[in-house]
Amino acid sequence: MSLHDIARRGFASDNYSGVHPEILDAIAAANGGHQSAYGNDVYTARLQEVVKGHFGPDAEAWPMFNGTGANVTALQSVLPRWGAVVCAKTAHINVDEGGAPERVGGLKLYTVETPDGKLTPELIDREAWGFGDEHRAQPLAVSITQSTELGTLYTPAEIKAICEHAHSLGMVVHVDGARLSNAAAALGVGFAAFTTDAGVDILSLGGTKNGALGAEAIVVLRPGVAQGLAYARKYTMQLASKMRFVSAQLIALYEGDVWLRNASHANAMAARLRSALEGVPGVEFSQPTQSNGLFVRLPAGVADAVREHYFFYDWDAATCEVRWMCTFDTDADDIDAFAGLVKDACAATS
Structure with a gap:
């Protein structure tokens, strides 16, 4: 019996995922x-x-x-x-x-x-x-x-x-x-x-x-x-x-290619998320996205609104900068749903 909601997803850390x-x-x-x-x-x-x-x-x-x-x-x-x-x-x-x-x-x-x-x-x-x-x-x-x-x-x-x-x-x-x-x-x-x-x-x-x-x-x-x-x-x-x-x-x-498959997938999901949000009013990427992490500044209140559905960490609360991490079991549906919430929350602040 699982003690947690296995449908619950997040972008807080690549330590949050389960075991391959x-x-x-x-x-x-x-x-x-x-x-x-x-x-x-x-x-x-x-x-x-x-x-x-x-x-x-x-x-x-x-x-x-x-x-x-x-x-x-x-x-x-x-x-x-x-x-x-x-x-x-x-x-x-x-x-x-x-x-x-x-x-x-x-x-x-x-x-x-x-x-x-x-x-x-x-x-x-x-x-x-x-x-x-x-x-x-x-x-x-x-x-x-x-x-x-x-x-x-x-x-x-x-x-x-x-x-x-x-x-x-x-x-x-x-x-x-x-x-x-x-x-x-x-x-x-x-x-x-x-x-x-x-x-x-x-x-x-x-x-x-x-x-x-x-x-x-x-x-x-x-x-x-x-x-x-x-x-x-x-x-x-x-x-x-x-x-x-x-x-x-x-x-x-x-020994085989599990490490490469997992890492490549996590990196690709991060790139997909960046692509989905690049150019969205209010979303400002503070670092290049070169691996599986994204660093983003958001309008005030957006992070808390999105966190009602997906947990992630503040990186610098004073500047509304957050960190989003993708991992080996992040999937395209996660990315698309998360990006949609971010877009809606940003639009609500404009």
């Missing part, structure tokens, strides 16, 4: 019998091969429970206690992780204002200074998000420029890849093109936002960069005892 049927099937297939605990199982071993196929022969996967845990543990593993992280002010690690990088990871975050959620070598330099100064936490890592918290994308060339600049300063580069699949689908390239081949050292590979029940992973791309990761995963409470069920989800997502 092929991933549910994979969890069921991994059930039954006994397998070794804590990652010493055949599913986690198979995941290593899947990840190497995407990121290259040196890639190593460390399954995790959630994205915040993956980000914090990854950054801890590449930094000394005196290390700091340069990131965009809008970065998830700064805005949406409850202070976990500082509280749990003990990491200083140096945040930089960006117009579109993207760092550049020049923006990094605003905080990448004071090397050797004992009075300043040392900026030894750069963290970028792909796709960004504003729905924008880094090109492979942009990430390569960041990596080359960061490495020249002795910094490592981490990618928060909660929506890495959406970025790859939008760019039309494989993951390696804008991670391994661009010089990224370590990344957080998302699964939950793209159809998994609850599965993420740290992927180490440069051997030796993440010292003590096995211990860090344990003391940050991210070591799954029945890891086969986390690994089985990631295998189902990434």
Whole structure:
């Protein structure tokens, strides 16, 4: 028996959707019998091969429970206690992780204002200074998000420029890849093109936002960069005892094309929604729609009127800016009905 209205839809987050049927099937297939605990199982071993196929022969996967845990543990593993992280002010690690990088990871975050959620070598330099100064936490890592918290994308060339600049300063580069699949689908390239081949050292590979029940992973791309990761995963409470069920989800997502189908569909639904509302009086898009998220300013009162039928979040209530997210199970009927409500609400305010 379902405790919720399964016909209820929304555009609040790609975490609101259910689990992709092929991933549910994979969890069921991994059930039954006994397998070794804590990652010493055949599913986690198979995941290593899947990840190497995407990121290259040196890639190593460390399954995790959630994205915040993956980000914090990854950054801890590449930094000394005196290390700091340069990131965009809008970065998830700064805005949406409850202070976990500082509280749990003990990491200083140096945040930089960006117009579109993207760092550049020049923006990094605003905080990448004071090397050797004992009075300043040392900026030894750069963290970028792909796709960004504003729905924008880094090109492979942009990430390569960041990596080359960061490495020249002795910094490592981490990618928060909660929506890495959406970025790859939008760019039309494989993951390696804008991670391994661009010089990224370590990344957080998302699964939950793209159809998994609850599965993420740290992927180490440069051997030796993440010292003590096995211990860090344990003391940050991210070591799954029945890891086969986390690994089985990631295998189902990434071994074939489920990740690409899901992400491509979510991106296409976002593009459909933008197309339906572009030019509507009162609707002002505040960012380009490059993946599965839309950022929009609406006339006062419109958001609340539409939220009576579809839930979504305010992004900046002061400017009536909202965020709409599409996911793998958003369909054309959802888009058309939602766009119609937005148009009607905007017309009622004119």
